[in-house]
Each structure stands twice: as C-alpha cells, then as structure tokens.
Amino acid sequence: MRIAVGSDHRGVDMRLKVVQLLKRLGQDVIDVGTNADESVDYPDIASEVAGRVSRGEVERGILICGTGLGMSIAANKFPGVRAAPCHDYVTAEMSRRHNNLNVLCLSGDILGERLVDRLVEIWLNTEFEGGRHERRVEKITAFERSNGSCPP
DSSP: OEEEEEEOGGGHHHHHHHHHHHHHTTOEEEEOOOOOSSOOOHHHHHHHHHHHHHTTSSSEEEEEESSSHHHHHHHTTSTTOOEEEOOSHHHHHHHHHTTOOOEEEEETTTOOHHHHHHHHHHHHHOOOOOTHHHHHHHHHHHHHHTTTOOOO
16 A cells, blocks of 8 residues: 655654554555654645545555644645544544544654554554445535535
C-alpha cells in the first residue's frame, strides 16, 4: 500500500519512527516532512498528505501534530478524505472497520512509541466492514458533493 506521512515540528521524531515501521511492514512510504524542529503550520503539512489521498496518489495517509486534532480538522477539508485522531486500540480499529478512515492522525505529545506502533499496525490491518457502514460513509460523501448542504 502507498502511504503519505507528514508531521509538524511537534511530531518529527514520531514521524521518523512511523516511517521506519511502515517500511519494515513492506509499505511504500512518501515522507513529506517536516524535518525541522522550528515551528511550521500544521495545515501546510496536512494539505500535502490529504491532497495526495484526495487525488488518489496514495491509498492512505498518516499525520502527526501535538494532539492530532489540528491535522484532522485540516485534512477533512479535502474531498474523499476521512481523517480522525486515534489514541487507543478501539478507535484505531473502529475508524477503519466502521468509518473507512483513510488518514490516521496521531499525537506527537500524548502517545508513546510502542502504543503508536500498535495503533498503526491495527489501522493498517483492519478492513472496512461495508454493509450498513458503507451507506453511512456514502452519506458523508454526498455531503461533500453538495458542498455541505443538508440533503432533503
């Protein structure tokens, strides 16, 4: 699978470890940075990863900032992107199983390395269930197509 990974300055160390993990797991990784400890604006990094997911250049993305919240907000502005922060095994699994999450957002400040490794593995290996969940994801896609106007 092709995965784009990015972080702001607060997630640099974790991003480097996640990139190594993904490569060890046989994934094709595009690392969009940042590689600096100096402050960068998370929406710029989120747009790099979410844009690639939205355009179909990669199947999935991973974004890391201080909490994972800012990255998820910015990433969700792109058509076809379903991004959310995951902080435990349940959210990592259910984000894939029920929501077909294609951009995993992680906290560089809150989560430990072993937990992050396991979250990434769960997220990669969990399949989307489809069924009634497919109907719900399609409704979200319809909201995007209608520019946010509520259906009748």
